[in-house]
Amino acid sequence: MRARSYLRGAVAALVAAILALPAMASGAIAAPTSVATRSASARQALRFWTPERMRRARPLDSPAPRRPRLARSSTSPSADGEGRGVEADSEARSEFAEVDDPTAPGFRQNGVIFIVVPGGFGLGRCSGTSVNSPNRSVVVTAGHCVNPGGSRHWFNSDWVFVPGYHDGVRPFGVFAARWLGATAPWVEEGSENADVGAAVVGRNERGRLLGEAVGGDGIAFGLPPGQVFDVHGYPVEAPFDGATQRICAGSPFLGHDLASFLWRGPLNLAISCDVTGGASGGGWTIHGNVLNSVTNYGYGDDRRTDFGSYFGGAVRALYEKAASVR
Amino acid sequence: MRGRRTVAALLALAALPCIAAPAGAAQQVRPARQLYAGLARLNGQLALMGQGSSTLGLPPGRTLSELRFRNHDGYTISVLALGQTVALDVSRARFGARPQGDRRRKLRERVAETTYLAHGRVTRRSIAASFGELGRVALRFRPSGRDVHATRKAGCRKPNGAVIAKLGSFEGRLSFRGEGGYTSVEARRVPGRSVDLTALLACVLGVSPKDGAALPQSHAPLGIRLPGLVAQRGGSGGPGVPSTPTHPSGGPRSTTLVADRKEALARLVFAAQVQGGGRPRFLAVDQASVGSIGIVRLAYVRGAAHELSFDDSLSSGAVQPPPPFRGSAELRRGPHDAKSWSGSLAVSFLGAPDVPLAGAPFGAWLSQGF
Numbered sequence: 001m002r003a004r005s006y007l008r009g010a011v012a013a014l015v016a017a018i019l020a021l022p023a024m025a026s027g028a029i030a031a032p033t034s035v036a037t038r039s040a041s042a043r044q045a046l047r048f049w050t051p052e053r054m055r056r057a058r059p060l061d062s063p064a065p066r067r068p069r070l071a072r073s074s075t076s077p078s079a080d081g082e083g084r085g086v087e088a089d090s091e092a093r094s095e096f097a098e099v100d101d102p103t104a105p106g107f108r109q110n111g112v113i114f115i116v117v118p119g120g121f122g123l124g125r126c127s128g129t130s131v132n133s134p135n136r137s138v139v140v141t142a143g144h145c146v147n148p149g150g151s152r153h154w155f156n157s158d159w160v161f162v163p164g165y166h167d168g169v170r171p172f173g174v175f176a177a178r179w180l181g182a183t184a185p186w187v188e189e190g191s192e193n194a195d196v197g198a199a200v201v202g203r204n205e206r207g208r209l210l211g212e213a214v215g216g217d218g219i220a221f222g223l224p225p226g227q228v229f230d231v232h233g234y235p236v237e238a239p240f241d242g243a244t245q246r247i248c249a250g251s252p253f254l255g256h257d258l259a260s261f262l263w264r265g266p267l268n269l270a271i272s273c274d275v276t277g278g279a280s281g282g283g284w285t286i287h288g289n290v291l292n293s294v295t296n297y298g299y300g301d302d303r304r305t306d307f308g309s310y311f312g313g314a315v316r317a318l319y320e321k322a323a324s325v326r
Numbered sequence: 327m328r329g330r331r332t333v334a335a336l337l338a339l340a341a342l343p344c345i346a347a348p349a350g351a352a353q354q355v356r357p358a359r360q361l362y363a364g365l366a367r368l369n370g371q372l373a374l375m376g377q378g379s380s381t382l383g384l385p386p387g388r389t390l391s392e393l394r395f396r397n398h399d400g401y402t403i404s405v406l407a408l409g410q411t412v413a414l415d416v417s418r419a420r421f422g423a424r425p426q427g428d429r430r431r432k433l434r435e436r437v438a439e440t441t442y443l444a445h446g447r448v449t450r451r452s453i454a455a456s457f458g459e460l461g462r463v464a465l466r467f468r469p470s471g472r473d474v475h476a477t478r479k480a481g482c483r484k485p486n487g488a489v490i491a492k493l494g495s496f497e498g499r500l501s502f503r504g505e506g507g508y509t510s511v512e513a514r515r516v517p518g519r520s521v522d523l524t525a526l527l528a529c530v531l532g533v534s535p536k537d538g539a540a541l542p543q544s545h546a547p548l549g550i551r552l553p554g555l556v557a558q559r560g561g562s563g564g565p566g567v568p569s570t571p572t573h574p575s576g577g578p579r580s581t582t583l584v585a586d587r588k589e590a591l592a593r594l595v596f597a598a599q600v601q602g603g604g605r606p607r608f609l610a611v612d613q614a615s616v617g618s619i620g621i622v623r624l625a626y627v628r629g630a631a632h633e634l635s636f637d638d639s640l641s642s643g644a645v646q647p648p649p650p651f652r653g654s655a656e657l658r659r660g661p662h663d664a665k666s667w668s669g670s671l672a673v674s675f676l677g678a679p680d681v682p683l684a685g686a687p688f689g690a691w692l693s694q695g696f
Contacts, residue, residue, distance in 0.1 A: 256615045258443075260615070272590065
């Protein structure tokens with residue numbers, strides 16, 4: 001893979017422009033649904049989520065194993081703010097390559113979500129992204145990482161976000177959720193077109209807000225689907241092990257899943273990336289660090305295609321609700 | 327990652343005609359059980375072709391709008407709207423003799439059908455959707471005042487008299503031109519109906535969707551079971567492992583040959599099936615997402631006994647089906663369970679002629695059930 005830099009000013013202007021864009025979806029957008037969690041504090045969560053429990057956590061709804069096609073890649077953003085865009089090429093597209101340093105700026109806002117699955121179903125995990133917001137505490141992930149879909153049950157017990165996680169290390173601490181939410185189509189019907197969730201997390205055990213500790217990505221809504229995405233995540237299943245962060249750099253939009261036509265909400269997005277279980281909820285970024293989708297699902301007999309939700313009005317409503325939580 | 331919702335969705339097409347009223351009889355009242363059976367077949371079609379844990383769900387409005395008519399060129403045109411999904415279906419079927427002892431139905435000899443899926447704006451009274459360069463639908467429902475009620479005569483388990491379906495017509499504009507101009511439609515007023523799914527499920531099942539009732543499912547589109555493709559939910563990946571149980575019944579054995587080609591946004595399946603020494607049936611389905619529309623094409627034909635052959639050990643099989651198929655293909659099992667599926671077999675779908683159905687990109691398998 002070949003790194004390509006962007007001018008700082010140009011990136012900043014573009015991000016600002018994207019953030020200013022209005023949602024594209026028309027008509028009334030159903031309000032997202034949400035719930036307060038039972039996690040009392042980061043210290044309690046830290047006591048519960050021992051390294052051993054983190055290792056035992058399994059992906060929610062594990063997908064098929066993927067072929068080992070690993071390569072190191074991804075240029076970390078430089079200190080002067082240059083982007084980390086990686087040129088799209090056929091060789092790079094589907095490789096879920098290991099990130100050199102998950103704690104580096106530009107990568108540290110991505111992390112692992114650990115979940116106690118209700119009903120005695122054990123310990124689960126997903127991926128998520130810290131996103132800029134006034135409360136500096138918003139994590140965006142897949143809807144099925146906070147709610148099973150078509151259900152009023154929430155994964156609201158000991159739900160934590162560990163940004164920059166690698167090899168059992170929690171370099172920026174643990175952030176326990178105090179609020180979970182998901183788009184209305186996901187909660188009401190389990191629509192895969194709207195499989196997006198969010199959390200508002202409390203301070204870590206050192207008393208710092210998430211945004212203070214690791215910063216956050218921008219987030220954009222209502223853009224044309226034909227973007228080129230960097231796909232982040234922590235895949236657990238073979239050939240990966242969930243130990244560190246990975247990225248599929250420069251994956252262009254391929255089209256919409258056929259099933260997407262049967263579900264409520266904007267048609268979803270397909271890109272080429274060899275993700276496996278555990279990568280669910282991982283951020284799809286554009287133009288460097290602007291979140292514009294998350295990993296939702298894949299098919300067992302097509303191991304190279306990753307599907308994510310379009311960020312339209314329903315996701316915007318979810319984000320705005322999360323960002324307004326105090 | 328959330329696993330694999332199938333999509334094979336497309337088979338939606340094949341399902342549409344079952345829900346719609348027979349051509350020329352759209353204003354006739356049909357019993358609730360017929361409506362329900364149509365839904366079962368629709369969802370079965372959607373679940374076909376694999377991985378599917380999710381097919382059509384009940385939309386918030388729980389209203390299904392449908393219209394159907396015979397076009398001037400002989401094709402049957404139907405439009406179905408459910409939730410945000412609008413499906414425009416073009417089909418033509420040829421029927422054979424009635425089966426012995428069954429005076430009520432005829433067997434399909436040959437079916438050609440293509441369904442186009444789009445997201446549109448759907449309300450209880452209107453359907454609006456664009457199918458890109460192929461056409462668009464902008465219709466408003468005008469009830470005629472004739473309704474289908476939840477009665478015992480209609481087949482309701484709990485006949486409470488509720489309105490299950492309103493009959494009437496859709497007015498506005500339906501314009502469509504199939505790829506290559508295989509059909510062309512311009513309609514301003516067509517018969518149709520608006521079905522209350524909540525009332526229908528309550529009538530037939532005696533329960534409310536709030537109590538967990540869902541749209542019914544069947545996994546045998548056009549009567550063909552496709553082992554290894556339907557309801558494949560696990561993480562093992564790839565077809566080849568039958569996922570639907572079979573039970574010894576004492577009847578003739580069913581032998582099925584399936585070839586499958588999967589790409590990121592498309593899937594092509596060929597199946598040949600025979601019961602005992604009867605006439606084999608051949609099915610091809612091509613489903614793809616193309617820009618902002620989804621397309622499912624289906625071709626089905628009943629052949630002659632010699633057009634599907636296989637040995638007793640199921641180590642090899644060969645097909646040479648009649649039109650719309652052409653050519654032949656052969657499945658051979660080699661050492662270590664390696665298989666080859668080769669030949670000149672191709673099919674012509676409505677809007678997509680001469681689509682190859684054999685060669686290296688396909689996985690293929692031959693199986694036998696009871």
